[in-house]
Amino acid sequence: MQIKEVISYLEELAPLNYAEDFDNVGLLVGDKHAKVSGVLVTLDTLEAVVDEAIEKNCNLIVSFHPIIFKGLKKITGKSYVERTVLKAIKNDIAIYAIHTALDNALKGVNDIICNTLGLTNKKILIPQKGTIKKLTTYVPTQNAEALRTELFKAGAGNIGNYDNCSFNTKGKGTYRGNENSNPQVGKKGELHEEPETQISVTFNKHVESKLLNTLFEHHPYEEVAFEVTTLDNYNQNIGIGMLGELESAQNTETFLQFVKDKMKASCIRHSKLIKNQVSKIAVLGGSGSFAIAAAKAAGADVLVTSDLKYHDFFSAENDIIVADIGHYESEQFTKNFLVDYLSKKITNFAVVLSTTNTNPVKYL
Template sequence: MISYLETQVPLSLQESYDNSGLQLGDSDQECRGVLLAIDITEEVLREAVELGCNAVFTHHPLLFHSLRRITTETYIERCVAFALKHDLVIYSSHTCLDNSPLGPNAYWASKMGLREVRVLDPKPDFYCKVVTYAPRQDADAIRAALSEAGAGRQGEYSGCSFSVDGEGRFTPSAEAHPHCGTPCRSHVEPESCISVLVDKGRLGSVLSALRKAHPYEEPAIDVLPVSYRSSELGSGIVGDLPQPMTLEEIVDKMSDFQPVEQVCHSRYDGRAVRRVAFCSGSGAFLYQMAGRMGAELFLTGEAKYNDFYDAADYTVLATYGHYESELMTQNILGEILSEKIGTFALHYSVNSANPVNYLERSNGKK
């Protein structure tokens, strides 16, 4: 199940500071049920045990930093101890999901009906080029193996590759066992050069599949860096609404698929906007890019005080809570995993809770 999720949301998409992936537990055990949540808390873990689940999948990682001890002093240590005691598997898909075309930003854009959608900050250095050389009669089998391993995927296209025919020259040693040619004699073989684009998260499995399918004892394989930025992978998203809407109308529409209790915003004159940008969580670092891409409004989970001043030169900045902007990740992970295991073993936590609490005064004073 974890392997399937990582083919859909590769760990290589995560940011350098992140710790997405398997947090703890034996991932080889049989899965009896999965509880989906935003964060790992003691309440969430107890809920998993009560439901008979032995796996908890979250958006935010439990472990961002290494632990020097496991006691009862902090909630993180208590959660680790509880999970180990009850043989739970904990897995998190954080910024790799954020940067994915299956993640919360793309989900938000789809729910809002955005058109002409683009990523605000495409992720660099995600792809490499794998090149190999093989006898022409084996080229189709190798291309098929590469495609099956996930190489050659570009947007809505799969099995993408480029080939050119040429001649390979080599001299096998006396100890070699050549697929073609004779030991100690120079040989010329009609070959195809095959090149495919590979995301780095799949590189290991692609190279393994390539070596398994290749007939040569010592196949020639090149792995080359590629300065290619996909328009679908990266932070934030920008696009055009079907029709101009005011901030209030946008918030009303957002409330149909995620909780929106209060909105903070920079200076705003009340006019309707068409091009909007969004980044779940802590996305305020993108407001300048949103403005440069023509966004009249940029929504995110949270921002710093001065961001509301500084953003005024670029766009209208609006925030409505980190937790609120990422609650949809439970549904997203559920939709992805249901493709593999169905829905019978999936549960959505009722104990996912916003760690930020608000004091509401009832005496009418402001």
Template structure:
């Protein structure tokens, strides 16, 4: 299951200080039922045990900071880990990689608000490479598909993307060489194809390894270029449009109803109508400038400080809808993905935790 989740939300896309992926257990355990939650506590674990789940997916990592000791007598996290191990359960987390992926946390929030034409509010950048490799004509497809299968050549909704240009490669092998084409100690000219494709940084080593393994030459020639492109496949936040324009009061009611909010904080903006809406599930205050620059009428996120509201006042309708409240809908997206992965396998059930792990109460 982990490899399917990682194909959608690769750990390499996460914030570099995050701790995503396997938290406790084994990826090789035979899958039974699956429990989904934003964070793991004793209530979630007990429900997972009752429903015979041996795989728990969490958004917030169970282990975020390094554990210095496992003290099952006094430390709640240590006690939880003990119970997880005793019950042969695997815990897996997708945190900022789920935040930054298409159809992840912010996209799920945007869809809950029924936004149209959803895209990233701010794309990640400088995390892609271009790989160029020189291949004899008759081996080009073999090498290309090896690269594609390792993760190269994905641009937005397209995969297997490459550019190809013909040329002539020259070489002269030493007495110790073993050339695939031509003879050693002989200057050779060969019709070759230059294959180029974009690779996300976390797939780079796998792609190069696949290319070298598939390449017929003893010493393949290839180039690797760091790109400054914006990555269309990964980013932060989301932005889209409402089906119809709403007044500010109508939009505030709309947000409360669609996100099932008891209350929320907001500051006024200069616009009397709301059409273009930016969102970021969880703590997204750092994207305020991006939302304003994108000419969004409103920006919905969580954990907003007083001075951030001051910066937004009169410029954009800034709404703090709550951390839990803006992330919980992502579990629906995860459930949909997992059930798609499982296909017709009816022996495995996927459950969302029936309670709430939100520590915040409203008076």
């Protein structure tokens, strides 16, 4: 198996199209055509993690956080980032980062937190805009059903809990080919009228290339008329943060202690406990102060996140309880999830969970 095949499995789970613009995801170091000897999964890629990969004969590190985030102008070993990249290159170890692509995936970071806390009725807290597109094309009516079927196979027409969704309008198409044309229907140089069906289907943007290849392969015309537009509709299956519900309301302090235990947090920093009981919970792994307003608007009793600054606690404004459990703590189970996922996809070599503790934050 080549590295690119492992990547294809990862991008089935979390397509890179949905990573945040500021992020640096994908294959950061290495040759995607290299043969894989083993995969080491980690939250962060540090020198110690590269040493662990060498020891365990893993030449691919799948990391949640990207080791290369800001641009590197030199690689001299001066910083921990440069030393890590140098060691990986010297030992032919590839590094792949998934980060906010997995943050925005339906079965990603925030779903993991929800499942850890036993939340039900889960939905995306901040749906991502600009991820739904629409393809419109025109095809001879006799070919419409066959083309629709192929487009559905390629990933078009999925809306929420429904698939095979399309809109179809019958009409009349006209065209005349010049001397260089080779029309499938009609004759060159003659005006032709053809009963056609306009087919419109929506799709998630990460399948656009596959969808257009399918369109060109299965459309009967020499020249295919089509339009692709980006919709402003929110995508209920892609976005950051998640909202869920406890099976029954809990005492607030009891719930926060439950979160502390389940998320293995050394402590929880929180705003004023304005409610005796809580039931609707928002979660956002990693830095989540930007989600306070969305959590309040969604009617959440608590936002569980990390990296809150002093003034972020004022932003709760007695409308919500914000709880900071720590950055590492909010994302720590991601690597276990990825090992389980890849192990089900790959059986011919080891997918190894890194045992290196990469949490840089210590508590007295």
